[in-house]
């Protein structure tokens with residue numbers, strides 16, 4: 044099947060005398076490399092510039108809170124079951140009196156960890172979640188010096204309560220509206 | 223006498239520092255040129271435009287752990303990079319860097335040693351350079367190093383012949399072995415490259431091969447030999463090897479400009495009748511401009527032409543360049559005898 048019309052038929056034929064001199068070919072090559080010196084670099088200077096990602100990009104997870112700032116997750120463990128990479132572990136706890144403003148359901152995740160080295164960013168956890176609690180975002184993982192640094196606990200996963208600390212997942216959510 | 227010695231000492235120091243400085247910035251330029259030719263940006267984090275990159279590299283090289291393999295020959299292992307660096311720097315001694323200065327009625331030539339066999343000296347030192355590689359590769363006691371060293375030596379020996387013979391044609395034309403006389407013979411735009419185009423191409427290609435640079439970098443081709451002769455070297459010993467390569471690139475660029483491109487002469491400037499010191503300064507600048515162009519040219523070729531295969535390299539050297547350079551000598555000789 045022809046995909047582009049840039050393909051060239053390769054023939055193993057005897058080179059002509061002029062071709063055997065190589066110099067014209069080398070000069071031609073030099074002209075090409077010289078032209079490229081003035082082309083715009085394709086580089087994205089990462090920390091200052093970031094490349095735009097697709098709306099359905101699957102990056103680091105976020106554990107969502109509801110409008111009143113309560114954690115959505117009820118530690119049902121469905122995400123951990125769904126996870127093909129077995130990246131998620133959690134410990135459940137019962138909500139005490141006076142903690143209603145912290146957790147939406149009576150049971151909550153006291154500990155919730157995702158091992159980012161195991162995770163394959165498939166997004167099955169968010170599909171499994173019945174409580175709208177976990178979403179993948181367009182953020183990427185920072186580099187670390189140790190493996191233990193890649194185990195993200197609740198401190199890194201749960202979004203903040205302040206409006207500016209909320210993580211926008213509307214684009215990600217749209218995906219499920221259609222399906 | 224004292225002033226002459228003092229002047230030579232200062233000149234040696236200056237040439238030494240300038241060679242090292244240019245070599246350092248050649249590493250930077252190499253990476254930049256490579257990047258530009260591949261539509262990238264290149265090093266740009268250390269200082270503005272990454273200009274401090276060579277310093278960062280130097281610091282890195284110095285602070286790396288020094289590893290001398292147990293099975294290696296310690297003395298030769300240390301001697302290798304030293305010899306390589308030394309020979310690279312020694313070549314600069316006979317290069318005429320510019321016209322002579324006139325300070326207080328005394329003439330100071332911008333050349334460390336105007337020996338009358340300058341060209342032979344350069345050829346001799348260039349061939350000693352292979353010892354640095356050979357010793358280093360042998361002393362590492364590693365088969366990749368040894369293979370790299372063997373490749374380097376056979377390559378350098380093969381190309382030295384053609385190189386020497388392409389120079390013979392120039393010597394025939396100039397009638398002198400002194401580099402300064404060869405340069406002065408090319409005044410008023412009578413550059414040797416116009417009279418010796420074939421010789422120039424042969425010399426240029428051989429200079430690439432002598433400097434062990436792409437497309438002739440078989441001695442250190444990463445894809446086949448890890449790092450070639452410097453596989454086992456670490457820290458500043460590796461730094462010396464890499465650095466000496468750039469030093470010799472700088473010096474051979476200067477030699478190419480002297481032999482074929484009129485050295486410090488530029489058509490039009492000679493006939494301007496400038497005061498002597500000003501003319502001397504301009505001549506130095508002219509030579510440096512030419513040299514820098516050739517350094518760029520070295521890089522340009524490196525990022526254009528892919529590496530040769532080893533049998534192709536030997537075939538090119540023995541079956542093409544040597545006969546061609548013999549023909550070149552014969553043609554030059556005939557021209558000098560019958561036409562001139």
Ligand code: SF4
Pocket residue numbers: 122125126127128129130131157161162163164165166167168169
């Ligand atoms: S994205 Fe996939 S692999 Fe990663 S935690 Fe969720 S279910 Fe597991």
Ligand code: SF4
Pocket residue numbers: 115116117118119120121122123133152171172173174175176177
């Ligand atoms: S994130 Fe969702 S699926 Fe996972 S434990 Fe919490 S509520 Fe259950």
